[in-house]
Amino acid sequence: MNAFQAFKAQAPITWSPHLYITLVRGIPGTRRLHRRTLEALRLGKCNRTVMRWNTPTVRGMLQQVKRLVVIETEEMHKARKQNVANHRAVRPPLVINHLPASASTSS
Secondary structure (H helix, E strand, C coil), X not given: CCHHHHHHCCCCCCCCCEEEXXXXXXXXXXXXXXXXXXXXXXXXXXXXXXXXXXXXXXXHHHHHCCCCEEEECHHHHHHHHHXXXXXXXXXXXXXXXXXXXXXXXXX
C-alpha cells in the first residue's frame, strides 16, 4: 500500500520520532498561508518527500496543509521504499523453449 492509499484508507499512524511528509497536490491555487507553510516545510514541488521531527510545531503546520500532503511514519516509509526496491529489482531472465515436447525428450 503506498502512502496516498494509506492516507485515503485512514490507516492508523503510530507514534514515531520522525515524520516523512510528501506533497501530493499542487501549490498553485492555494492560499498564501498554505504556500508559506509548505515553504517552511521545504516542500517546493509535488511528490517531494522531506523528513521532519515529530514536534507539536510541525504537527500544527501539517494540520494547516493536511489536504495537500501525505504523512508517513518511519515504518511506513521504510516499508514503502522496500516495496519499490523489490518491484524494481532485477529479475532472472525468462527462458522459453520453442522445441516441441517430443523433440526435447528424445534428444
